[in-house]
Amino acid sequence: NAGVTQTPKFQVLKTGQSMTLQCAQDMNHEYMSWYRQDPGMGLRLIHYSVGAGITDQGEVPNGYNVSRSTTEDFPLRLLSAAPSQTSVYFCASSYSLPGNGYTFGSGTRLTVV
Amino acid sequence: AQTVTQSQPEMSVQEAETVTLSCTYDTSESDYYLFWYKQPPSRQMILVIRQEAYKQQNATENRFSVNFQKAAKSFSLKISDSQLGDAAMYFCAYRGAASKLTFGTGTRLQVTL
Numbered sequence: 145n146a147g148v149t150q151t152p153k154f155q156v157l158k159t160g161q162s163m164t165l166q167c168a169q170d171m172n173h174e175y176m177s178w179y180r181q182d183p184g185m186g187l188r189l190i191h192y193s194v195g196a197g198i199t200d201q202g203e204v205p206n207g208y209n210v211s212r213s214t215t216e217d218f219p220l221r222l223l224s225a226a227p228s229q230t231s232v233y234f235c236a237s238s239y240s241l242p243g244n245g246y247t248f249g250s251g252t253r254l255t256v257v
Numbered sequence: 258a259q260t261v262t263q264s265q266p267e268m269s270v271q272e273a274e275t276v277t278l279s280c281t282y283d284t285s286e287s288d289y290y291l292f293w294y295k296q297p298p299s300r301q302m303i304l305v306i307r308q309e310a311y312k313q314q315n316a317t318e319n320r321f322s323v324n325f326q327k328a329a330k331s332f333s334l335k336i337s338d339s340q341l342g343d344a345a346m347y348f349c350a351y352r353g354a355a356s357k358l359t360f361g362t363g364t365r366l367q368v369t370l
Binding site: 175177179185186187188192232236238240242245246248250251 | 261263266289290292294300301302304307309348352353354356357358359360361362363
C-alpha cells in the first residue's frame with residue numbers, strides 16, 4: 145500500500161517562480177488537506193477538500209491554489225513563490241468519519257530564495 | 258473556531274521513566290475526537306493514540322495513554338517506560354464536525370540515558 149504520496153521531497157525555487165506540489169492517495173479517502181509546518185507554529189491548514197470538485201480555504205490560504213478533479217489527487221499550486229512560503233508542506237487524507245485520524249505523506253521541504 | 262494549546266515547547270525524560278505531555282483545547286462542540294501524533298526526525302507524522310469525546314474511558318496503546326478531562330478541556334499524553342525511540346516532536350490535534358484537523362504547536366521530547 146502506497147498510502148499518501150507526495151512529490152517532490154525537496155525543492156528550491158526562486159522568488160516569483162511557480163510550481164505544483166503533487167499529492168496522491170490510494171485509500172479512497174474522501175477528505176484531503178494541505179498543511180504547512182513552520183518552527184514553533186505547528187501544522188497550519190492551507191486548503192482542504194471533502195470530495196472531488198469541492199475545496200475550501202483553511203487558516204493560511206493566501207498564495208496557494210488547489211483543485212480536486214479526482215478522489216485520488218489533490219495538487220497544491222504556488223502561483224508566485226515568496227520567501228515567506230519557505231516551509232515543510234504535508235498532504236494528508238482521511239475517511240469522512242471524524243474518528244479516523246488523517247494519514248500523512250512524507251512531506252516536501254520547499255525553500256524559496 | 259477550535260484552538261489547541263501545547264504549553265510545553267520542550268520536555269526531557271530519562272530512559273525507562275514516565276513523562277506527561279500537556280494539551281488543552283477550546284471548542285463549543287460536544288462530539289469530537291482528539292489525537293496525538295508523533296513526528297520523529299524522519300519528518301513522518303505517525304498517529305499515536307486517539308480519544309472520542311463521548312467515551313469516558315481513557316485510551317491506551319501499549320506504553321502510551323491519555324488523561325482526558327472533558328470538562329477541563331484537557332488531553333494529556335503519558336508515555337511510560339520511555340525509550341530512546343520516543344524522542345520526537347509530539348502534536349496534539351482536534352477533529353470535530355467539520356472534520357478538519359487542528360494542531361497545537363508541538364512539544365519536543367528528548368530522551369536521555
